[in-house]
Amino acid sequence: MAEAVFPTPIPRSDTEVRPTSTHPNLAGYDDAMRRKRDRMGQDVIFYVMTTPTYAPDVPLDPESGKPIDPWAEPASGGVEVEVMVRGSVVNRPIGGGTADDSRATAIGIVPEDNLAVILSPEDFDRVKTARTFVAYGERFKVTDARPDGIGSLQRHIIFGTRT
Numbered sequence: 667m668a669e670a671v672f673p674t675p676i677p678r679s680d681t682e683v684r685p686t687s688t689h690p691n692l693a694g695y696d697d698a699m700r701r702k703r704d705r706m707g708q709d710v711i712f713y714v715m716t717t718p719t720y721a722p723d724v725p726l727d728p729e730s731g732k733p734i735d736p737w738a739e740p741a742s743g744g745v746e747v748e749v750m751v752r753g754s755v756v757n758r759p760i761g762g763g764t765a766d767d768s769r770a771t772a773i774g775i776v777p778e779d780n781l782a783v784i785l786s787p788e789d790f791d792r793v794k795t796a797r798t799f800v801a802y803g804e805r806f807k808v809t810d811a812r813p814d815g816i817g818s819l820q821r822h823i824i825f826g827t828r829t
Contacts, residue, residue, distance in 0.1 A: 676735060693819045699820060703780040704732040709782050711800040712767050712793035718744030752823075755801050757781050779828045781806065784814075790822035799828065 685709045718740035720726065757780075781801060785793070790811070794801075798807055808828030814823050 680782065692820075695816065695822050701788065703752055703754050703784070707754050708801065709750050710753050710755065712749045712751065712796035713798045713800075714749050714793055714796045715745045716743040716745055716747055718742070747770065749793050749794055749796070751785060753789065754784040755781060779808070781826055783824045785822050785824065787820070787822060790824075793824075794822075795803070796824075799826060801826075 695795065716718045719742050720733055720738060721741045726732065729732055758778050783801065794811065796808055798805055800806070805828070808824055809827050810825040812823050812825075814821050
């Protein structure tokens with residue numbers, strides 16, 4: 667009968683350095699999320715209103731900064747501009763009792779009426795006042811925006827409903 671042969675263990679010194687940190691590498695995680703968004707994300711067009719400015723003779727409400735006369739025309743701004751950013755577009759999976767229209771995709775059946783866009787904090791700052799956006803060739807109304815991340819802020823999620 668053959669005898670079992672076990673490999674000789676590698677000797678360890680008592681001075682061997684072993685990792686002792688139990689803290690996650692947040693910088694590495696943040697970098698990985700940014701690279702994923704850059705490589706696999708989609709270009710999403712957000713429609714952002716520019717800040718209107720008014721002529722010096724137009725009286726403004728001191729609290730809101732808006733003209734007291736609702737018919738006052740801005741001297742500049744106050745128009746909707748397109749801002750394209752790269753984000754991760756995500757759909758929520760269909761659960762029971764949903765009324766959304768749905769379609770079959772590579773990831774399964776997903777609703778078409780609601781989706782979310784995950785953005786970096788820098789891109790979110792560019793589009794945080796947007797009311798609508800276009801993804802998958804469809805226009806969506808912004809319904810909510812929330813910060814998300816581990817530790818320090820790493821991303822924002824903008825939720826939308828198809829208009």
